[in-house]
Amino acid sequence: MKRPGKILIIGIVFFLLAAGSMFSDDIDFSSLQKSLGSFSEDMTRSLPFNSTMGLNWSDAYIGQFLAFPPNFGIGLTFGFTNISIGPINELINTFSDTPLPFDAFLPLPGYTLEGRIGGFVLPFDIGFKIGTLPDTIPLLEALTGAKLNYLLVGGDFRYALVNKPIFKFSLGLGYNYLNGGISIPVGSNFGPLTTPNGYSISMSKPEVGLLWDTHCLEFKAHASISTVVITPYAGIGMNYSWTRAGYNITSKLTMTDPDGQSVSSKEFLEELKNSNIAGIEFSDKGIESILRNSGFNIRAYGGFSLNMSVIRFDLTGMYDILNENFGLTVGIRFQAKSIFN
Numbered sequence: 001m002k003r004p005g006k007i008l009i010i011g012i013v014f015f016l017l018a019a020g021s022m023f024s025d026d027i028d029f030s031s032l033q034k035s036l037g038s039f040s041e042d043m044t045r046s047l048p049f050n051s052t053m054g055l056n057w058s059d060a061y062i063g064q065f066l067a068f069p070p071n072f073g074i075g076l077t078f079g080f081t082n083i084s085i086g087p088i089n090e091l092i093n094t095f096s097d098t099p100l101p102f103d104a105f106l107p108l109p110g111y112t113l114e115g116r117i118g119g120f121v122l123p124f125d126i127g128f129k130i131g132t133l134p135d136t137i138p139l140l141e142a143l144t145g146a147k148l149n150y151l152l153v154g155g156d157f158r159y160a161l162v163n164k165p166i167f168k169f170s171l172g173l174g175y176n177y178l179n180g181g182i183s184i185p186v187g188s189n190f191g192p193l194t195t196p197n198g199y200s201i202s203m204s205k206p207e208v209g210l211l212w213d214t215h216c217l218e219f220k221a222h223a224s225i226s227t228v229v230i231t232p233y234a235g236i237g238m239n240y241s242w243t244r245a246g247y248n249i250t251s252k253l254t255m256t257d258p259d260g261q262s263v264s265s266k267e268f269l270e271e272l273k274n275s276n277i278a279g280i281e282f283s284d285k286g287i288e289s290i291l292r293n294s295g296f297n298i299r300a301y302g303g304f305s306l307n308m309s310v311i312r313f314d315l316t317g318m319y320d321i322l323n324e325n326f327g328l329t330v331g332i333r334f335q336a337k338s339i340f341n
Contacts, residue, residue, distance in 0.1 A: 040245040040291035047214040048241035051176035054112035058231040058305035060168035061160035071118035075333020078111035123160035183209030198258030203251035212245040234302035246290035
């Protein structure tokens with residue numbers, strides 16, 4: 001009989017929390033790895049798209065740095081992309097009867113501090129971005145015991161093929177890295193997790209976490225129309241990504257055979273192999289299962305900026321064409337502009 005747990009959404013950051021003992025007494029490795037596969041596959045589609053937030057500045061090319069005044073900018077962007085709720089609830093339901101209170105999708109948030117400088121002699125510009133959170137947020141840890149992990153870094157190089165006073169068009173190459181996760185203590189014990197042949201593993205005072213990361217290499221084309229007050233823009237990005245997603249459980253492990261006798265991690269791994277259960281690793285700290293995927297994605301994006309002297313406000317919509325995901329970001333930046341542009 002599964003015991004209910006509680007789900008807490010802080011802002012629009014999602015993570016799984018437990019109040020008391022939320023875990024099942026009859027979890028089996030087969031169900032766990034199956035739901036992990038669905039979760040990892042969906043994260044493979046969603047994370048690279050999320051990593052492209054930031055640096056979608058309205059101007060396709062900002063001008064030369066060696067000008068008067070020099071062309072450069074610095075700002076802040078925040079927003080979200082969506083992620084399907086189905087695979088997440090499938091993974092959660094392996095442990096708990098309490099799903100997340102969403103039917104179709106969940107917003108996956110992000111933010112970046114970003115800057116861009118104009119080129120030297122040739123018509124190019126270079127951008128960079130970073131967004132991070134401390135591992136420990138005192139209020140969050142005091143209320144829930146949860147620890148977060150969030151890091152988004154990236155950069156791009158854009159070369160202007162058309163650089164007219166009103167219309168600009170550039171091609172660019174960018175790289176993004178996104179790393180995230182959530183972990184939380186879940187009580188005094190966990191398990192047993194069982195195999196089809198009756199082997200089991202139990203844990204004391206475990207800390208359970210979801211974790212993911214992605215590397216995304218993107219080629220993009222960007223066009224903009226410059227006016228005094230507003231700069232509309234549109235672009236398309238084609239990327240290839242390498243993504244990992246999974247779970248870990250940090251705890252002292254107790255492994256037994258069907259007769260209740262203790263077995264080693266080597267013997268238990270052999271049992272998992274015989275049961276056609278793959279992807280689980282054991283260590284002195286607990287267990288971990290990470291699935292790796294790679295894939296090609298195409299996104300379209302567009303929006304406009306409101307131009308107020310050296311301050312610009314950006315609104316950008318994004319759409320993942322192959323996976324039908326969407327996103328929205330808003331930003332504000334200081335952007336110096338040469339009087340000779």
